[in-house]
Amino acid sequence: MTDKRELLDLLLENARYSTEDLARMTDLSEAEVVSTVETLEDEGIIRGYQAVVDWHRVKEEHIRAEVELNVTLDRETSYEDIAERLAKFPEVKTLQLVSGDYDFHLEVEGDSLQEVSNFISEKVARAPEITQTVTHYVMETYKDRGIEFEDDHGDDRLSISP
């Protein structure tokens, strides 16, 4: 495995590993870790670092919706053109072109049901090239980006074993 790939793996596991620990876990020096991570960032391979939040545990309303979008293309309008405009909205957290029954898959987040539904009906559905939207409000999240949200059962192994 290349150094880049190794560090990418470790940062995908936990983006908050310190430089020291990254160096300890690999065969790299701390200076090499710093420069390799910088290269990953400069090349646009690493696009950012974010916390994975269980919003149920935050004492405020938080709404997430998965939205399916169908669009019509014409001579002047490509998928990229539509994507570029949609991506500008801060409410749109994820935007992907997908295969299957619809064209775009969006994740939209907001502070209330009202806010999210207004956004979809006012800002998204009204765009001329968008022919159909199907909105799924997320009711429960069990796992997000590889992290399970269920309560940790703890370590049930014997504390000492041969």
Place this chain on the structure above:
Amino acid sequence: MNLSDRVERVPPSGIRKFFELAEEMDDVISLGVGEPDFSAPWAARDAAIQSLERGQTSYTANRGMRELREAISDHVAERYALEYDADDEILVTTGVSEGVDVAMRALVDPGDTVAVPQPSYISYAPGVIFADGDPLPVPTREADEFKLTYERLEASGAADADVLIACYPNNPTGAVMTESELEPVAEFAREHDLTVISDEIYADLTYGHDHTSIATLPGMRERTIVFNGFSKAYAMTGLRLGYALAPPEAIAAMNRIHQYSMLSAPTTAQHAAIEALESCDDEVEEMVQTYDRRRNLVLSRFEEMGMDCFEAKGAFYVFPEVPGGDAETFAEELLQEQGVAVVPGDVFGSGGEGHLRVSYATGTEDLKEAMDRIEAFL
């Protein structure tokens, strides 16, 4: 009640005391655990569940399900160049523990000597005694990276033994032996006509090199019983499943004891094991990669703390030297003052004194915290 002499000959495990101490305390991070912190791959667990749903809860053939023996035969051939016939050269056991016990009883007559390299897993010497044999300790040393050498075998009188136990990758030291290092051991066994019991349960957990089985060396297949199983690589300790690979007469002898004492290994576990061999290579590889990173982390931290620790390349243990040399006191005080549990090396026999067995089969965050606490303790 009158108890047998052979039970009296075996002292209670030295691990017990630390277990009781650790169980009494809160907020203990344990690096004293001899099993993976992962659960078995989901596909294997699911196969077990499905077998239960289908109502497959009866005995299997004494030797284990045919399908499992075939999968084992293919697996060890591909992975370790070990060629064993699913028909009459493989015995599925209730963990390697049962297998080793059965092997002792199949090989050892009263008064026979079994050479037991130490430090090593705590069950070997008691197993010899339960078979009415006499264990002969063969100490290994840190200077040899806890490998077994021709000289050590000779110096300890193993030439007169009947059976030799080998356990590489090793619990508790994490030592491994390469093909060229195993050759002199094989030579010793051939010269002195020793039967070898080779416990290779950690074979999949090696870092930076591939495992070699002593049975693949010239003239060794006919005198070796190889043990492996699903506990460590597939994180299936509680499912209790291992297997023996040996020539037909040895398998038949072991099976004679196994069929009366165990009948057959757990059926549910056998279904899980078939699936594990068929579809869980990626999960195993990922676990091995994680262990290797933690191993690097722990070795680096000990080096930074100034604790001497040879580079263990197998299993999930490192075996650092204790400053001052009194491992038991060190381990006890470390537990009481910092809430970190480790196992003093003395427990694993001669050669283990002055060392600690530190298991890195613990979540990376806990491992980091434990290393911080050990550093604070020093």
